[in-house]
Amino acid sequence: MQYHAPATVKDAVKLLAGSKGSTQILAGGTDLLVRMRSGFSEPDTIIDIKRISPMCKIARDGKGFAIGAAVSSAEMSENAALAKAWPGVVESAALIGSTQVQGRATIAGNLCNASPAADSVPAMVAAGAKAVIRGPKGKRKVAVEKICKGPGQTILKKGELIEAIVLPAKPARTGDAYLRFIPRTEMDIAVAGAGICVTLDAKGVCTAARVSLGAIAPTVLLVSRAAKALIGTRIDDEALDALAAACSAAARPIDDKRGTKEFRIHVAGVLARRAAIIARDRALGKS
């Protein structure tokens, strides 16, 4: 096994493109090292991205935020501007594992691990986040919801990595939220999750919404029908019921050790409803 710790993105891409056998990028390692320890993954090459300084930063400009792919969840929580603008995204990353795990875990790693239950992904999708992909052929930006093809599979091609996750500048009267269901209070995997982002007009009527569900399909879903249930409403009980119903209808989960199909379908709706209330109140400046 070879271990590399390049100092630039360019070098990382070069190493990635030139590597033979199975190659893994090492960000926080909270998925990768666990997989290696348990014998599920035996990479020939490991490329650690934590020495690439631009990837360890959260950059802010007029257009929003660029969160480097090596930035940990804990660093996101400590960034006041980011937490104020996108509390749903920051909170979702702060749900990952425990304090110790959050000191390492990245949202790019969470995304590239491609688990349908990844906590930060529905929140990123709801917030309209994009992944900045760098490869031998250059740079491209892809919406987060388009990155995963199925459990453990991404659209990334040989030699490609995610350099950063970008979040747009937050429009006025916009709020986001993410909630997940686990049978315990921490150190668990989402049985279902819902990320919601809403924008309201001056009268409190919803003008834009994005609804995303986790752990209820092979990939995280962006559910436009559920968003439609909110748009044009004041996100009142009736709209919330319609939202919950649309989310349950969109869910196509499996039965497994973590929860039954019927449970996940029901709870997806419950979580969406509860998350929408938080997002609405945030948009109204209530919290």
Next chain:
Amino acid sequence: MNFQPGKDTLKRNFKTVGTRTPRPDGLDKITGRAQFGADMTAPGMLWGLILRSPHAHARIRKIDTSKAEAVNGVHAVVTAADFGPCPDGVLDVRENIMAREKALYDGHAVAAVAATSRAAAKQALKLIKVDYEVLPHVTDVDEAMKPSAPVINNKLFTKGLDKTPRKPSNVAERFEFGHGDVEAGLKQADLVIERTFKTEATHQGYIEPHACLASMGSDGKGDIWCCTQGHFMVRQVCSALLGMDASALRVTASEIGGGFGGKTTVFIEPVALALSLKSNRPVKVVMSRSEVLRASGPTSSTSIDIKIGMNKDGTITAGDATLRYQGGAFPGSAVPYGAMAAFACYDLKAVRAVGYDVIANRPKQAAYRAPGAPMAAYAVESVVDELCKELDLDPLDVRLKNASSDGSKASYGPNFDVIGLRATLEAARAHPHYKAKLGRNQGRGVACGFWFNFGGETSVSLNVSADGTIGLSVGTPDIGGSRASIGNMAAEELGVPHDKVRCIIADTASLGYNDVTDGSRVTFASGLAAINAARDAIGKMCERAAGIWGIPVEAVTWEDGAARPSSPNAGKHEPLTLADIAAQAGATGGPISGHCEINAEGAGVSFATHLVDTEVDPETGYVKVLRYTVFQDAGKAVHPSYVEGQFQGGAVQGIGWALNEEYIYGKDGTLQNAGFLDYRIPVASDLPMIDAVIVEVPNPGHPYGVRGVGETSIVPPLAAISNSVSDAAGVRMTQLPMSPPRVLKALGRI
């Protein structure tokens, strides 16, 4: 000098006993100095790894180890063929530690490798070729009992029936306990409720996986260092399996990271020893968490029918139970204990408990705190709760009305001695928790529990050092603070400060035989033996003082840590302290030690009452435990902090069992959740502070009144939590765990 129940009066004025002295093992555990099972290494040591069956049930046609043996660094490969004939008593152990003709469960060991590195051992495991013929399997207890079920062991004919059946089945044995006319009792009742309950298998969840280092010399003498609840048991079993003299094998118990009953048997130790024998090198084997879950000893899963009759005034007229426990692929589930304990809290005219010990394609169950009793109490206490609700009676009043008390005939046969059930119920009734207000979607549950407790074979040595300090050697691994409690009892008896006594767990060559640490026996039995050993040493020290003073030994007494003339007639002599006598030991006859070898009897039974409030989220089925109070009889709490710890630990493990822990098997009979991610034990943030109320009704069988406390605390929680959740949800829950999907379903939401 030994304590004699009935003759000695119980000591009641204590100096050290009953105080919260610092943990003797605290600093070592905090600093990492403590040596656990996996911390042992030896020069030239090899790493042992075990290959395990991926099938729930399969015939092993052939095992080809040739490629594995050829791997660079591999020194030995063993299979069942390396374990020869052995006494009948350990046959099942032999089958369990290494599959012979058949693999009987997912995770059953089939071969093992020892190599110079883990990587080489891992590579060798992959190269072992096992030719399996996959057989039909069964993992559910009710399914396993059906006549159509695949028969796991065609030599198993149900015992305990009037006539032994001619056909083999998965039912190993039938048990029955009780007295009186149950049918007539049920007929008399104003209300009879009958229900069926199911509980899933759970694991003790000790933090430290099984680990051992075995070293076998070419002269046939061997050593094992391991984490175990009973190193004498390890010696007996391993020497029997390898055909060694028991005394040729010395076993040393390491510091132990939890056991809860799960380390009262062997899994890896004989394998490591066989690898060491074959390789002529020390071999270390450490289980992974997934191996622990797949192939150590979880609890039974159960299916239980309960029928109880009650009158409008709350009198229970009769109780009837049928309990079915699958205990894995071998006979020996804890169903007889479950059947005996089911109704032990009630003084009943008519009671019957029938138990069936069933085998299934799962790992052989091992003890887990009060083995068998929590599930039985869950079922009985649920029905008692429902009867109280239906008849609009207070659940504590009803329990007080029917409670077993001193002298009453136990549902399992004997008459109780002095017991503390009523005292725990009264303490619960008087506690503010019982009157606290509940909010929306919240409920309260009450349940009682019982455990027998045990004494057993025990040997202790107490050595007086020349500087007047004490080395106390016991043979019972400390899984819950027993070194502190036993040391404090010796200090109390000798009249020296507690920190002058160091209590250690001695190896198997240094002491007489000791039963394993089980049955909540250690503080009771090793404590009793330590008191006796202290008295033995005191006797010897009095003799030395008598010699120094030139007076007869009868004229010397021991008080406050010193020999004194017993009366003015004995002459005027300054007291000789323990340190004074110790300093002169060499000149007065040599070293001074006290010993005790007993088969301790008189372990007082213990009862508890638990009170728990929960809140149920009606939209998700999530249960939050809001408040929890344990009331338990400790007889005498030698070290109250450890006693509270035992109460809290039992309650917490019960919360896990009740809410989320379960063995989940797939359709193929393989375990789906062999890790702590999906085998969900409670995390700290899931729990409220568990309040512990110590009740003390002294046990007449111990000089200080001690009763074991380690196990009773896990008996009531399953029922108490289920009663609380049923109260909060407004529906009767009848299956564990009460995971969110199950609660939501019971609520009719899905």
